[in-house]
Amino acid sequence: MIINSVSFAIYLLLLYGRSLATINLNKHIRWMIAVIALDTSLILFLVFFRNALSKVNLSMSPLLIIHIIFALSTVVAYVLTLYWGFKIRSGLRQPGLMRRLDRIIVTLRALTLLTSIAVSWFV
Numbered sequence: 001m002i003i004n005s006v007s008f009a010i011y012l013l014l015l016y017g018r019s020l021a022t023i024n025l026n027k028h029i030r031w032m033i034a035v036i037a038l039d040t041s042l043i044l045f046l047v048f049f050r051n052a053l054s055k056v057n058l059s060m061s062p063l064l065i066i067h068i069i070f071a072l073s074t075v076v077a078y079v080l081t082l083y084w085g086f087k088i089r090s091g092l093r094q095p096g097l098m099r100r101l102d103r104i105i106v107t108l109r110a111l112t113l114l115t116s117i118a119v120s121w122f123v
Ligand code: HEM
Pocket: 014, 018, 019, 021, 022, 025, 028, 029, 032, 033, 035, 036, 078, 081, 082, 084, 085, 086, 087, 088, 089, 094, 095, 096, 097, 098, 099, 101, 102, 105, 106
């Protein structure tokens, strides 16, 4: 439950940080890097201190499998956003790309949170 609350808080920070993009781009970038670092730290904490990997096996529940897929996809989307974000920042023109990545991340991260809550309730 505490982990889900922390995860929800990080999601709120993410929503705030994305709203900064059109107001103050430098602040947006610093904020999003911090959010990505926090979210990655949460995953590393679960892996190293809560033995999350020991729950990964062939008899995992479908819900847990779906949750892991959403969580890993979020990490991949973060890496792509960092890569393209810095490229666009340094002058490359990719109109609309950041907006598409944003939609993907906001959706994937919400689904990660919702499935994590579902796993803690039902599995
Ligand atoms: C979770 C991560 C992130 C989300 C959800 C996000 C979201 C957004 C959104 C909604 C916009 C406005 C797009 C538009 O109105 O066209 C934007 C723009 C932008 N973001 Fe991010 N962002 C994230 C991370 C980053 C990072 C790490 C960087 C690092 C450099 C970055 C750099 C930029 C830049 C340069 C723009 C301007 C895009 C343009 O001019 O086409 N963002 N971002």
